[in-house]
Amino acid sequence: QFGAVGALTLLSWLVFQSFNQVQEIGCLVFFPESKFLIAASFLILSAFIYLCPLLIHSPCLIDIKEINLTKPDLWGHRGAPMLAPENTMMSFERSATECKVKVFETDVQLSKDGIPFLMHDNKNEFLKRTTNDTQKISCGNQVDISKLQSLNAGKWFIEVSAASDMSLATKRAETQTIPTLTQLLDLAKLHNISIIFDLYRPENCSNTNDTEDTVKVILDSGINHELIYWLPPQNREYVKKTSSFIQVYNNTKEMSAQNGAHLNVKYSDLSADEIRDLRNGGVKVNMYVVNERWMFSLLWCAGASSVTTNNCQVFSKMEQPDWTMVSDVHTCSNSGCLFVLPTPAV
CATH class of the missing domain: 3.20.20.190 (Phosphatidylinositol (PI) phosphodiesterase)
Structure with missing residues (x-):
């Protein structure tokens, strides 16, 4: 996922360049949906790459306790x-x-x-x-x-x-x-x-x-x-x-x-x-x-x-799994909720 995010960031300038060129060369006259398709495709791809970790399943996504x-x-x-x-x-x-x-x-x-x-x-x-x-x-x-x-x-x-x-x-x-x-x-x-x-x-x-x-x-x-x-x-x-x-x-x-x-x-x-x-x-x-x-x-x-x-x-020397991660960790009180980033177990 980190690699995909990096590649998306590096290539984003090409996407926006194409986005601007559509209007400059007058493509909107013949293909008015072109600009929308470019923007929508980029947003959908970005959303998938950023959210794909939610699809990851592991038995160690659990609180060690x-x-x-x-x-x-x-x-x-x-x-x-x-x-x-x-x-x-x-x-x-x-x-x-x-x-x-x-x-x-x-x-x-x-x-x-x-x-x-x-x-x-x-x-x-x-x-x-x-x-x-x-x-x-x-x-x-x-x-x-x-x-x-x-x-x-x-x-x-x-x-x-x-x-x-x-x-x-x-x-x-x-x-x-x-x-x-x-x-x-x-x-x-x-x-x-x-x-x-x-x-x-x-x-x-x-x-x-x-x-x-x-x-x-x-x-x-x-x-x-x-x-x-x-x-x-x-x-x-x-x-x-x-x-x-x-x-x-x-x-x-x-x-x-x-x-x-x-x-x-x-x-x-x-x-x-x-x-x-x-x-x-x-x-x-x-x-x-x-x-x-x-x-x-x-x-x-x-x-x-x-x-x-x-x-x-x-x-034989291991006392717990090397790595566990809680999917969502938060504590709540009368004043609201505090969300804490998950951390690996050492």
Whole structure:
């Protein structure tokens, strides 16, 4: 809007020059409405540009005192990947201790000997990005867990981060390995933190028992079932029959059909009004992946239950949305009303 106002101001002299030239060249004799059209068009365009902010809708156009919603919970996306190598024990530990996350978000695959391990990438050479694998392994179920855990899963992070110091954190990052799901379950029990995960099967790899094997490992761990947020849609009925995990859905249609109350969707999939309607209906709404403060602030104002983030170390320090604005602020007394310009919340 500021740009449009500036452009309108700079071009106004051309408009008024044309306005005056209409009369000078005698156009009014043949087109008496020309002068009126020029003036009316300019006034209409000016009014639209100056008033268009009234059309702007934001959940943060509200008095901060009227936000009765609690701060969205933080779900650590593969732990705290800005602080430590993703999907490693160091990453999850730092998300728990430094960010106070409520949920560990991760990715699970199965090894050749049926052990669930944590790894996001799931295409050919799926270990290449985050480990020092030189054999170009294409399927997790082609390798035993002992082989997988012999790989280094942290040196890549130091190289990408361009860290040159030899701090204790750096040294520890360099020694990280691929964790098993059992290791993460033990950490979750220790800190009473929930776990949610995608269950991946690398391309061209068959593993028909991945759901059953994963559920068995979780049940054998003895973790409280309410700490497990089950997201994978495959074999959901089997999971319901064998456990009391909290069922989480990735679309409102399936959630409604299953009488669910937990939704996990991309931050751009729902409007602020839709989030509020779902929350008013008793649905827990998690939005992923949210890394910017302004987006976190908007979802906070909208009433999101939680966000999955890579930036937990920043969001954990925020005490309120970065920006809120009251649409009209005024105080009145017997002598009249005083209107005050809205100010951003700091």
